[in-house]
Amino acid sequence: MFCRRIDFWDCGGFDEALPIMEDGDLCLKLVKKGRIYLVNRIVHSSDRRVAKWGSFKATAIYLYIGLLWGIRVNANYLKQFYQDIR
Secondary structure, three states: OOOOHHHHHHOOOOOOOOOOOHHHHHHHHHHHHOOOOOOOOOOOOOOHHHHHHOHHHHHHHHHHHHHHHHOOOOHHHHHHHOOOOO
C-alpha cells in the first residue's frame, strides 16, 4: 500500500488499537483524500497461512472476515479467525 506521507498523517495513519483489518481501515480513511488506484505489479509475500489452511479454506476465511468487518463486527472478534502462525 502506497500513499502520500501528508495524506497518511492527515488521516491519522494506521489505528494501532485494531488487532486486524488496520489496512482496510486506512483505505477507508484515505479514500476521503481522493481516488485509490491499484498498481499493476506483482508482490511476493509469504504464503505460510494459506499453505497451512489450503486455498479454499483461506479464501472462505478471508471472505468471512471481510464481510463481517464490512458490517462493523468488532475487530477483536474477527482476530480469532486470523491467528499468528509464525
